[in-house]
Amino acid sequence: MIPFIFYRLMSLVATVLVASIVVFLVLEVLPGDPAQVMLGVNAQPDTLAALRTELGLDQPLMQRYISWISGFFVGDFGNSYTYGVPVAELVADRVVVSLPLAIMAIVLSTVLAIPLGVYSASKHGKAPDAAVMGLAQIGVAVPNFWLGLLFILLFAVEWKLLPAGGFAGWDAGVWPAVKSLLLPAVSLALPQAAILARVTRSSVLETLTEDYLRTARAKGLNRRTALWRHAVRNALIPVVTIMGLQFSFLLAGTIIIESVFTLPGLGRLIFQAIAQRDLIVVETVIVLLAVSVILVNFIVDLTYGLLDPRLRGGAHGH
Amino acid sequence: MKRKIITLGVAGIAFAAMTAGAQAKDSLSMGMVLEPPHLDPTAGSAAAIDEVVYANVFEGLTRIDRNGEVKPALAESWSVSEDGLTYNFKLHDGVTFHDGAVFDCSDVMFSFERAMADDSVNAQKRLFAPISSIACPASDKVAITLKEPTGTFLSDLAWGDAVIVDPASAADNKTNPVGTGPFKFKRWVKGDRVELVRYDNYWGDKVALASATFKFVSDPSAATAAMMAGDLDAFANIPAPEALPAMEANPNLKVHVGTTEGETILALNNGAKPFDDIRVRRAIAYALDRQSIIDGAMFGQGALIGSHVAPHNPAYVDLTGRYPLNQDEAKKLLAEAGYGDGLTLRLMLPPPSYARRSGEIIAAQLAEIGVDVEIIPLEWAQWLDQVFKRTDYDMTIVSHTEPADIEIYARDKYYFNYHSPEFKELYKKYVATLDPEEAKKIMGDLQRKLSEDSVNVFLFQLPKQGVWNAKVQGLWENSPIQANDLTEVHWAQ
Numbered sequence: 001m002i003p004f005i006f007y008r009l010m011s012l013v014a015t016v017l018v019a020s021i022v023v024f025l026v027l028e029v030l031p032g033d034p035a036q037v038m039l040g041v042n043a044q045p046d047t048l049a050a051l052r053t054e055l056g057l058d059q060p061l062m063q064r065y066i067s068w069i070s071g072f073f074v075g076d077f078g079n080s081y082t083y084g085v086p087v088a089e090l091v092a093d094r095v096v097v098s099l100p101l102a103i104m105a106i107v108l109s110t111v112l113a114i115p116l117g118v119y120s121a122s123k124h125g126k127a128p129d130a131a132v133m134g135l136a137q138i139g140v141a142v143p144n145f146w147l148g149l150l151f152i153l154l155f156a157v158e159w160k161l162l163p164a165g166g167f168a169g170w171d172a173g174v175w176p177a178v179k180s181l182l183l184p185a186v187s188l189a190l191p192q193a194a195i196l197a198r199v200t201r202s203s204v205l206e207t208l209t210e211d212y213l214r215t216a217r218a219k220g221l222n223r224r225t226a227l228w229r230h231a232v233r234n235a236l237i238p239v240v241t242i243m244g245l246q247f248s249f250l251l252a253g254t255i256i257i258e259s260v261f262t263l264p265g266l267g268r269l270i271f272q273a274i275a276q277r278d279l280i281v282v283e284t285v286i287v288l289l290a291v292s293v294i295l296v297n298f299i300v301d302l303t304y305g306l307l308d309p310r311l312r313g314g315a316h317g318h
Numbered sequence: 319m320k321r322k323i324i325t326l327g328v329a330g331i332a333f334a335a336m337t338a339g340a341q342a343k344d345s346l347s348m349g350m351v352l353e354p355p356h357l358d359p360t361a362g363s364a365a366a367i368d369e370v371v372y373a374n375v376f377e378g379l380t381r382i383d384r385n386g387e388v389k390p391a392l393a394e395s396w397s398v399s400e401d402g403l404t405y406n407f408k409l410h411d412g413v414t415f416h417d418g419a420v421f422d423c424s425d426v427m428f429s430f431e432r433a434m435a436d437d438s439v440n441a442q443k444r445l446f447a448p449i450s451s452i453a454c455p456a457s458d459k460v461a462i463t464l465k466e467p468t469g470t471f472l473s474d475l476a477w478g479d480a481v482i483v484d485p486a487s488a489a490d491n492k493t494n495p496v497g498t499g500p501f502k503f504k505r506w507v508k509g510d511r512v513e514l515v516r517y518d519n520y521w522g523d524k525v526a527l528a529s530a531t532f533k534f535v536s537d538p539s540a541a542t543a544a545m546m547a548g549d550l551d552a553f554a555n556i557p558a559p560e561a562l563p564a565m566e567a568n569p570n571l572k573v574h575v576g577t578t579e580g581e582t583i584l585a586l587n588n589g590a591k592p593f594d595d596i597r598v599r600r601a602i603a604y605a606l607d608r609q610s611i612i613d614g615a616m617f618g619q620g621a622l623i624g625s626h627v628a629p630h631n632p633a634y635v636d637l638t639g640r641y642p643l644n645q646d647e648a649k650k651l652l653a654e655a656g657y658g659d660g661l662t663l664r665l666m667l668p669p670p671s672y673a674r675r676s677g678e679i680i681a682a683q684l685a686e687i688g689v690d691v692e693i694i695p696l697e698w699a700q701w702l703d704q705v706f707k708r709t710d711y712d713m714t715i716v717s718h719t720e721p722a723d724i725e726i727y728a729r730d731k732y733y734f735n736y737h738s739p740e741f742k743e744l745y746k747k748y749v750a751t752l753d754p755e756e757a758k759k760i761m762g763d764l765q766r767k768l769s770e771d772s773v774n775v776f777l778f779q780l781p782k783q784g785v786w787n788a789k790v791q792g793l794w795e796n797s798p799i800q801a802n803d804l805t806e807v808h809w810a811q
Contacts, residue, residue: 032699033707038355039441040363041706041733042720051439082355083508084492093508149539156547164543166533167510259537262544264509275669276355277699 012294019290020072020283024065027279033057034081034277055081068280077284082276087284090269097167098265101181101188102250106243108189109196114239116193117200118232124205132197139194148187148260155183165262184261188254192246199242203235210234236307244300248293252285343809344528346790348802349541349553353509353534356492359478360433363441365719365800368478369554370512370532372801375416376481376497379407379426379460380472382721386630386798388473392421392482392498393460402467402752407460413521415484416502423454428485430462442479444725467750469757473722478800500525500805510534514804526792526808545571545785552786552793554802557671559617565785572788575619576796577630580717580780582620582672584680587712588773589735592661599772601651602713603641605687606680612778615675620778625765626724628779630796633761637769637776648687660688663712667693668701673715676777680715706733717780721799724764727773736773 035051036043052058068078077087120132156164162183168176207213208231216226255267266285273281354366359376373381373391381391390396393407413421430452433440440446448468453461464471474480487496495503500522501514511533516525533550535541538558544550545565555578556562566573586593586602593599612620621629624637652658663684667677674695681691691713696704705711718726726732728745744767748760769776782797792806 030699031703032697033703034699036702036707037699038362038364039439041702041716041718042444042723042726043363043441044443046436047439047441047443050437053437054439084356090508097509149543152540152543152547156549157543160547164547164549165535165540166544166549167507169507169510260540262510262533262535262537262540264507268509272353275698 008294008298012291015290015294016072016287017069020069020287021065023283023286024061024068027282028061030277032277034279037277038082068283072284072287078280080273080278080281082273082278082281087281090281091266091285091288094264094266094269096170097181097263098251098254098267100177101185101254101263101265102247104178104181104185105188105192105250106247108185109193109246110243112189113193113196114200114232114236117197117239118204118227118235120197120201121204121208122227129201133201136194136197139191140198142191144187144191145256145260147190148184148257151183151187152260165260167263180261180263184254184257184263187260188250188257192250196239196242196246200235200239203238204231207231207235233307237304240300240303240307244296248289248296251292252289342811343789344526345530346527346551346804346807347531347533347549348804349535349544349550349556350532350802351534351536351541351555351557354512357495357503357506357512358491359481360429360483361439361441361492368800369802370514371495371497371499372478372481372799373499373803373805374501374514374530375495375499375503376478376483377499378475378477378481379409380476382473382476382799382801384794384796384798384803386632386721386796388476391476392426396472398752403464405460405462405464405471406455407462409458409460410521411458413498414519415487415498416496416517417484417487419484419486419496421482421484421498422457423460424457425482425484426460427452427454428488429482430480432483432488433480440479442477445474445477445480467752469749469751469754470722476799477721501527501530504529523805525805527804530804530807532802548787552784552790554784554793555782555797556785559619559781559783562617562619562783562785570788571785574784574786574793574795576782576784576794577621577628578719578780578782578797579628579721579723579799580719581623581626581628581723582676582715582717582777582780583626584676584775584777585714585716585734586774587709587733587735588737589709590712592655592657592663593712595655596772597651597655598657598661599775600641601648601655601687602684602689603772603775604644604648604651605689606683606775606777607643608638608775608777610683611676611679614679615672616778616781619781619783621781623776623779625769625776626718626727626774627761627765628798630798631722633758633765635762635765637765640769641772641775645687652687652689660690662690662692665691665693666701666705666711666714667695668698668705668714668716669695670717672717672780676715709733709735715777719780719800724761724768727764727768734774736771738767738771741767741771 035048039048039051071078080087080090083090116132120129123129152164155162163180166180168180170177213226213230216230252266254265255271258265258268270282270285350369352366354370355362355364357367357371359367359371377391379391379393380388383389392410394410396405396407398405415421430446434446448464449462450465451463455461483491484496500517500520502517504513504515506512511531514530516528535544541553541556542558542561545553562573565571586599608622612618622638624640627634665677667673677693681693684691705714727736728742744764748757748764751757751760784795786793789810791810792808794803
């Protein structure tokens, strides 16, 4: 286990370095001057020059990169060009929206998808199986922003049960905050659940034909116990892989849902920062996301070991 | 026992409902499309900054009112010397900043000198260019001397970029704005909203609203839903023209369509082929049916314009009939200019929907006179770089939302590369004219000159599509300056 963690840590640092250099260079060739975006079309050249100096944009590329990356590793990400406040503060403000939203969505979709997938597999070829898979088919096809709009029309405009959008903030209390995340979380969760249910079903079906299951049944376990104790547990490995991918996606890939519900999340922060050429924010958020993807993969790998003892020894060989 | 509790509970709810009904509402939540990058109007050009703080949090010596006229603000009166060079302002007494600091002439001096300094990042530094010196004859008097007579000076001082700040708090105004206005800043939940509350020591008339919240909703359907659900009391300029009929039909809401300072133009690169030839510029002007652009791209909202001045401006001259739709004339002009066999032009479009939608229609209309249009969508930063800075374009569509910005045509270098010594001379004369009637006359000549030279194709004035709760009164229907002035807003009983 210890070499495994050490290997992971080293690859984390290497990935951060590579990602940061790539992001820095890519953003550098992107046309558009942050100072010009801030001052608009009526600004005069000397004002532009003064702002560029103030933001440190007149310094050479190498120097800007070094001062940013050396701060990055000690948690000082620098100041946002447009907002003028520390990037860490901006990111922290957004993470308290995006992280709970992602967790709510992933929990909802898991709670919904795994039992349905297993149930569907256990009724393989029968009517309930067809019904669940039909629903899943619709779930995969329906875009989450459309679901979101539908929910807003029903729950906010028509029934006035939940807010149409916006985020109350955690300081307004847990319930108001959760309430504003409820509809977006469900909108994100349903299409994800559909995918997850299909993966679960096919994975369980596959394990049902494995030798160890026949052995288990031969030893006298009833069908139900054999299914849950042996088949499902082994079938979860591909499911956990998909969940890991979904979580990484949810953390920053929810720009559209955040727009539909006007949530101040990470997705919208990065979208806005790109539009305003707030390069330091874009760089920081992308590298932080890279870190989070690596961490999620790490957790997924650890989970493999828990689920399947055969993988415990060789996990670091991935 | 159980029954008693229920009765008490019901009584409590009923009481709460009654008192809520009896008390007039004194808060307002208003939707805005864009979140301001920060809240210092003296350090950025984003319209969203002024839309939150202008007249609400910050005040200048003068201000623009809802009719676009210059009115006293922190200066209660002024006199101008005979030669038009010295302005003597008398400041209001008893004015304090929100942190308690006392306002006097030294703050005016500080604010203007800061804006004029070499390292100033004031986006409208040019407003202060005529100033030669500022003096404080008394704590409640300011004397400003100009280098040359400037007829626009009093209205220039009314811009958000010329508000008065306190030396002690100026550096933090981006995140914690401290002004002299009737509302003070409470907090900013980034990405979501800015909250203001009434400032009890305000020097002027007390405002009716005890608190106001600006919520940032950029998505058109989210904006519509928030208004329909009653989450928002008002949207000063809702980004969903297609939803206006549904809102008009809702008895709780009122729709108010006004005008803005946004002249929407099909800008032409006068500095390069083929638009260095006036015949080609005029051909494009003749080829476009601008009313059908408004109908198609703006759902019929927006006023026709024929030059670079808003119809609500007192000096506006109606030139919309100068280039009526005439495809034959357009083709004839193209042929004379040597493009009888057709022409290919690049049309660069920034992200706003007015630009993208108008662009499609314009391309279709130009195809009818044999002009092949290649549409190139750009994001805003890219547009600023390629079109604005490097003038690498043929045509583009953009709305110029700054008030009184005809000055851009007199600049030596500006992206449509219009260089007319006559226009420059005329503009110089306009600025130096102190008599309002005379200035109005010259402003008319300026508009005619732009139209005659067909510098750009003047499409339409951007509408201000306001929607608000039927009980809200006192909001501005037009937008003569980028502001959501809440000082006269109140709820009907």
